[in-house]
Amino acid sequence: MDSLTIQHTDETPSVTLDKAKGVFRIADNSYPDDARKFFAPVLAWIEKYFEEPNPETVFEFALSYFNTSSAKIITKILNILKENNTKTAVKVRWCYEADDTDMQKSGVRYQQLSGVDFEFVEIESV
Amino acid sequence: MSERDFILELMQSTGNEDLHYFYRGEFTQSLSHQILSLAEKNIDKDHISSKIKKRVFHIMVESIQNISRHQDEPYKPEETAIFGIQKKSEHYYITTGNVIENAKTESLCGKLDKINNLDQEELDAFYREVLSNGQLSSKGGAGLGLIEMARKSGNKLKYALETISDVMSYFYLHSSINTITLGEAPEPPDNSAYSLKYMTDLHKFIIKHNILLIYSTVFDQDSLLSLIQILKSRADTPNFRKKTISLMTEMLQNIIHHGDINIGGIKGSKGIFYIAENGGLNELTTTNYIQNSSIEKIKSKIDYINSLSDEEREDYYNERLFDFRMITTKEAGLGFIEMRIKSKHPLEYSFQKVDDEYSLFKFTIRLKNN
Numbered sequence: 001m002d003s004l005t006i007q008h009t010d011e012t013p014s015v016t017l018d019k020a021k022g023v024f025r026i027a028d029n030s031y032p033d034d035a036r037k038f039f040a041p042v043l044a045w046i047e048k049y050f051e052e053p054n055p056e057t058v059f060e061f062a063l064s065y066f067n068t069s070s071a072k073i074i075t076k077i078l079n080i081l082k083e084n085n086t087k088t089a090v091k092v093r094w095c096y097e098a099d100d101t102d103m104q105k106s107g108v109r110y111q112q113l114s115g116v117d118f119e120f121v122e123i124e125s126v
Numbered sequence: 127m128s129e130r131d132f133i134l135e136l137m138q139s140t141g142n143e144d145l146h147y148f149y150r151g152e153f154t155q156s157l158s159h160q161i162l163s164l165a166e167k168n169i170d171k172d173h174i175s176s177k178i179k180k181r182v183f184h185i186m187v188e189s190i191q192n193i194s195r196h197q198d199e200p201y202k203p204e205e206t207a208i209f210g211i212q213k214k215s216e217h218y219y220i221t222t223g224n225v226i227e228n229a230k231t232e233s234l235c236g237k238l239d240k241i242n243n244l245d246q247e248e249l250d251a252f253y254r255e256v257l258s259n260g261q262l263s264s265k266g267g268a269g270l271g272l273i274e275m276a277r278k279s280g281n282k283l284k285y286a287l288e289t290i291s292d293v294m295s296y297f298y299l300h301s302s303i304n305t306i307t308l309g310e311a312p313e314p315p316d317n318s319a320y321s322l323k324y325m326t327d328l329h330k331f332i333i334k335h336n337i338l339l340i341y342s343t344v345f346d347q348d349s350l351l352s353l354i355q356i357l358k359s360r361a362d363t364p365n366f367r368k369k370t371i372s373l374m375t376e377m378l379q380n381i382i383h384h385g386d387i388n389i390g391g392i393k394g395s396k397g398i399f400y401i402a403e404n405g406g407l408n409e410l411t412t413t414n415y416i417q418n419s420s421i422e423k424i425k426s427k428i429d430y431i432n433s434l435s436d437e438e439r440e441d442y443y444n445e446r447l448f449d450f451r452m453i454t455t456k457e458a459g460l461g462f463i464e465m466r467i468k469s470k471h472p473l474e475y476s477f478q479k480v481d482d483e484y485s486l487f488k489f490t491i492r493l494k495n496n
Binding site for chain 2 (some may be wrong): 010011031032033064065067068069070072075076079097099100101102103109113
């Protein structure tokens with residue numbers, strides 16, 4: 001399956017979805033006016049990937065900022081991961097910048113609500 | 127001016143015909159760049175010739191460079207520089223303000239008086255003369271900036287001085303640009319005296335209320351992104367910077383989604399955003415127009431969120447975060463609850479009726495700066 005790469009802009013994140021390399025990553029900032037529009041191809045790719053997933057899927061979030069409209073999309077992605085938990089070993093790697101307690105807290109919230117395995121990684125800068 | 131009157135007046139004057147943009151804060155090089163880019167985006171939306179746009183932009187650049195050239199460090203909060211653009215009756219008015227040592231005011235005012243006494247031809251000659259003399263002051267200015275502003279604007283440069291102390295004064299510089307080229311139509315009325323007074327009054331109010339940064343415009347995603355860049359360039363702690371950026375994004379995207387109005391010549395999501403310091407807390411405030419019919423809904427939403435205990439608030443947030451019925455609209459329905467949780471303080475609001483259809487909605491988030 002073709003990979004999906006989107007360069008980041010001032011308002012939208014960088015996206016790397018690469019089945020062959022086993023890289024599934026959303027990083028930088030995300031505060032588009034309409035998050036649904038931006039993430040539509042991303043969600044479509046993820047749905048399609050799970051038709052024939054790798055044995056292991058580590059999905060990485062490394063965000064510095066995201067707005068509430070993007071928060072809903074993250075929930076949506078986590079839901080898809082949860083639904084496909086039995087087909088592949090799914091794990092979320094939640095990266096947050098050192099001292100960014102809000103971002104860490106968001107991760108913990110998602111961990112508790114999604115029922116997906118989480119790994120927390122403190123990083124210097126996203 | 128009482129606060130009530132000020133916000134009302136400021137909001138009502140942010141129509142297409144009036145205040146475009148006002149900034150008070152630091153003027154470092156990277157900030158100056160962002161301030162200009164934000165102002166440029168504003169001007170770009172106006173229906174005027176690109177020739178006039180260029181002229182306005184050119185004068186903005188000179189004005190801002192003038193601030194960094196003449197601003198003497200270090201500054202107290204009341205000494206921070208300002209930059210503002212107004213558009214009124216076919217004129218753009220550009221105002222800057224900065225502190226200056228009293229010892230330097232005489233020479234600066236002398237320079238301005240001299241420039242104001244020259245006609246266009248004499249200005250050109252003076253420009254060439256200063257250029258060839260090449261006497262640069264210690265901060266790189268040769269008075270060329272001021273001459274250039276007078277040449278490009280085609281109008282006299284107004285200025286005002288307010289004494290701060292025995293050593294310092296506050297200096298306002300004001301230039302006006304006609305949007306109608308001479309010969310095309312009768313000379314539009316000159317409101318520059320009013321405009322300069324308005325800006326100095328606004329500045330006094332801002333100092334009194336300890337407003338660190340204020341921005342008044344038609345909000346859209348573009349202006350939000352520029353504001354984010356401005357906040358990123360400010361010297362705040364990383365955590366506070368992140369919090370203010372997140373909170374401001376939610377506040378302004380709320381206005382962008384819901385504040386779109388058409389009232390008395392004002393179109394679009396007009397609003398004011400400011401950051402103030404008050405009683406050890408920082409305040410983020412927005413003011414925008416909303417339809418009277420939406421007041422009850424907003425009130426009950428905020429009141430409900432404020433009434434929840436910490437635990438209830440978390441439950442409410444989680445419930446909404448995982449509710450996918452709401453994903454069919456642009457908004458996530460999480461804005462207010464997110465702001466309440468992140469700021470750790472009750473949300474504050476007030477409404478002020480404007481007419482039968484619209485009211486002003488003032489909304490404040492308080493948070494600790496640490």
